[in-house]
Ligand SMILES: Cc1cc2nc3c(=O)[nH]c(=O)nc-3n(C[C@H](O)[C@H](O)[C@H](O)COP(=O)(O)OP(=O)(O)OC[C@H]3O[C@@H](n4cnc5c(N)ncnc54)[C@H](O)[C@@H]3O)c2cc1C
């Protein structure tokens with residue numbers, strides 16, 4: 001798939017919490033085909049510390065508006081700089097990068113599991129699945145009720161189950177302790193979130209013989225397979241998360 005290096009126009013920057021925000025970008029040209037699971041390498045201007053582009057997942061796509069969104073958590077200097085961008089600013093991206101979530105066979109029972117900012121790639125995936133007639137359930141985990149984001153958006157995809165670590169909304173605990181995992185049998189799980197969460201979901205999937213794909217967020221520098229800093233050890237040997245991933249079936253990973 002052709003990749004672009006392009007200055008995109010910022011048409012929105014919406015703060016969701018003190019450290020989470022969504023930017024919307026539009027292109028003067030027709031957008032390239034974007035697929036769920038893919039990411040962009042975002043250029044952060046203004047400091048030698050942010051010389052390397054930052055990888056951010058495609059969160060949502062609006063073809064009618066020729067625009068797409070990135071959901072970003074402030075983690076350090078780069079994402080903090082991005083949070084201060086204003087409508088009308090330009091942002092340089094290399095995109096679309098990486099592989100995609102697979103499309104499931106029809107009639108499978110699907111669950112999307114996201115934790116914290118890891119919910120980012122699942123909205124686009126959920127909408128994509130829905131456009132193919134698949135209505136996935138969604139299980140989202142957050143630290144507390146104040147950290148819940150994009151709930152209304154996920155409700156448009158299917159039934160949404162929630163956990164919070166302090167029990168302030170939904171079931172108390174982690175996503176893997178939610179009762180829906182024992183009351184329902186899913187054919188396939190798509191998951192993105194903190195490494196520990198994805199490993200716990202992978203363990204559940206193995207135990208219950210459920211197909212499972214996870215989206216890894218390994219540290220990246222180039223994003224195009226040149227620097228080898230995003231290597232992951234798989235059953236096929238070492239591969240680059242940026243070009244062979246970020247989406248992997250858990251059977252490929254040595255988890
Ligand atoms: C394929 C992919 C998709 C991603 N999608 C998103 C997304 O949709 N939204 C989002 O907010 N973030 C996403 N990330 C993580 C994001 O790239 C990092 O948080 C960001 O690069 C941090 O840059 P910074 O300059 O703000 O922080 P830095 O100063 O570079 O780092 C601050 C802290 O964040 C940690 N960090 C840096 N990179 C990562 C990483 N890749 N994963 C976990 N921790 C990291 C550092 O170790 C450090 O502790 C994604 C990462 C990958 C690889």
Ligand code: FES
Nearest residue numbers: 223225227228242
């Ligand atoms: S980030 Fe450079 S090879 Fe993957």
